[in-house]
Amino acid sequence: MDILIPRPAPTLVCVLAFAAIFVCLSKILLPRINSVLAERHDAIDGQREQAERTAIEAGEVLAKYREELAEARHEAARLRQESLEQGTQLITEIRAEALRERETMIAEAQARLATDRVIAETELRGVVVSLATELASRVVGESMDGVAQESNIVDRFYSDLDARSSAGLQ
Template identity: 70%
Template sequence: MGILIPGLAPTVVCVVTFAVVFVSMAKVLLPRVNKVLDERKDAIEGQVERAEQLTMEAGEVLAGYREELAEARHESAHLRQEALEQGTRLIAEIRTEGLREREVMITEAQARFEADRVIAETELRGDVVSLAIELAGRVLGEPIDSAVTSEIVDRFFSDLDARS
């Protein structure tokens, strides 16, 4: 037999050794490997189930948040509308109050103006009378009696008031 073809004894020893190793692997090592693989499979499936459950819970929480967000948006729109209405109402009230105050100020100003006019008219009448008496005295060349002139001046101003 040659180098490439072994004899019967080494072949039998190799076959028996292979059979012993194969059987020991099949009986001892293979079940342990299968057990570890099954445990890993169960762990992975459990994680997948937990992940699916967490995904569903997250979806429910997200739906809840979206619902709350929609409610908050609705509430904010409602509050904006109320604020707009209240602002419009306040502007109208302030405008009304401003108009009322303006009318009061105008009335007071007119009363003050009328009082100032009466005072100015009285002062001017006195000045006009004194200037008129002085001018008449210069024209005549002698002083004029104030008792006679006051009667004339009173008639003049009453005629003037009647014309106005």
């Protein structure tokens, strides 16, 4: 049972050695370890704070981007609507101009037709008079050129013809 009871000299050496190691560790190593841990803790906290600031800034930038994107979409929609209205207005103006040109062209064509009709009618009357005179000359056997030109027969015939045609049109 002597083995279980330590002797005082080795116990004292062990206690002194333990005290020396404990003092060395507590005075030299533990402050260094604590300072390294504190630096790491500060670095981690700094990085976390920086990450939080970066996340907040990223959120603000994202919100600003979304706002600008929404504004751009609204502007694009407004421009599309404006272009559509301008296109519609332009088409309306072009159609109105085309209708005016068409009416002008129709009026000019009708005026030309009326003029050509009068010219053709005048020429035709002269030809009809000469043909009628020639036919009458053949039937009678004498020249009727002087008689047809001097008498009012042709003028009366054409006035009766005009009166009938105007009465028939109405």
